[in-house]
Amino acid sequence: MSNPERARQLDDGIPSQPAPRLDAGSFRFWFVGQRWEWSDEVARMHGYEPGEVEPTTELLLSHKHPDDRQHVQDLLDHLLHQGGSFSSRHRFIDTSGAEHTVIVLADRMVDGDGAVVGTEGYYVDLTDTFTRTRREALDESLPELFASRAAIEQAKGALMLVYGVDAETAFNLLLWRSQQTNTKLRALATQVVAELDGLQFQPDGLRHQFDHLLLTVHERVGDNRTQ
Numbered sequence: 001m002s003n004p005e006r007a008r009q010l011d012d013g014i015p016s017q018p019a020p021r022l023d024a025g026s027f028r029f030w031f032v033g034q035r036w037e038w039s040d041e042v043a044r045m046h047g048y049e050p051g052e053v054e055p056t057t058e059l060l061l062s063h064k065h066p067d068d069r070q071h072v073q074d075l076l077d078h079l080l081h082q083g084g085s086f087s088s089r090h091r092f093i094d095t096s097g098a099e100h101t102v103i104v105l106a107d108r109m110v111d112g113d114g115a116v117v118g119t120e121g122y123y124v125d126l127t128d129t130f131t132r133t134r135r136e137a138l139d140e141s142l143p144e145l146f147a148s149r150a151a152i153e154q155a156k157g158a159l160m161l162v163y164g165v166d167a168e169t170a171f172n173l174l175l176w177r178s179q180q181t182n183t184k185l186r187a188l189a190t191q192v193v194a195e196l197d198g199l200q201f202q203p204d205g206l207r208h209q210f211d212h213l214l215l216t217v218h219e220r221v222g223d224n225r226t227q
Contacts, residue, residue: 023125024176027055028109030118031080036060042123045102047095065091065099083108083116085211089163100127103163103173107215121215124176126169155189158196162210173214181218191221 025041036055043050046063053059057076064072068090075088085107092100106121152174159170174192178185195217199209 023127024180025123026121027106027123028118028120029079029106030109031083032117034080045094045100045123045125046092047098063092063094065093067091079119083119085121085208085215086119087163087207087211089165098127100125102126103165105211105215107212124173126165151190151193152186155192158192158210159214162207177214177218183218183221187221188218191217195220 023041023045025039025043025045027039027042028037029035034057036057038046038055040050043052043055061069061073072088072090075086079086086104087106088104090102090104092102094100103124103126104121105124106119108116109118109120111117152171155174156167156170159165159173160167163170163173165173174185174189177183178188181188192213195213199213
């Protein structure tokens with residue numbers, strides 16, 4: 001790739017190498033009746049074919065790693081009583097016995113009147129997300145990208161702090177939100193950084209606030225969306 005082409009891509013806020021594909025899927029949870037809905041991707045993460053099982057709270061908890069099950073149970077109890085956005089990093093076991101490490105990000109789900117009726121969000125499987133080739137490509141391109149785009153570095157640092165992930169995972173979470181929302185990476189990161197000052201730095205509330213920010217920040221980028 002020529003230097004002018006690389007520079008053009010950096011100006012567009014797009015990495016010079018193909019972006020890695022995160023293994024992610026969506027879910028919804030209605031508080032009344034504790035009704036769950038999994039996307040096909042989330043079903044497959046757990047080892048099921050789409051439509052093979054009806055997700056329930058009991059099924060969900062049965063898959064959680066024994067050391068993480070109480071954490072998830074406490075989180076669900078909090079959701080049922082308090083609502084709101086949330087995130088969790090934990091492990092689950094699929095039907096073949098393989099262990100997965102995931103980040104779950106979710107925000108409030110409201111009805112037409114604005115009443116909170118549940119939560120909806122995403123599973124992001126961190127277990128085996130990137131191939132060695134793509135990881136090497138990122139290792140080559142990220143230093144140049146970070147040196148040119150301070151906002152991306154700052155946004156990445158915020159994700160590392162809040163979610164306790166490494167630099168590569170944090171960067172690829174930003175890429176995932178950029179791709180999924182059709183928003184330029186640099187514009188998305190800039191907006192994340194701009195909104196950090198508005199967060200209330202309280203131990204019990206910071207992560208929930210950041211969850212909401214990450215899941216909705218693209219709505220406030222404005223005219224910086226990709227064409």
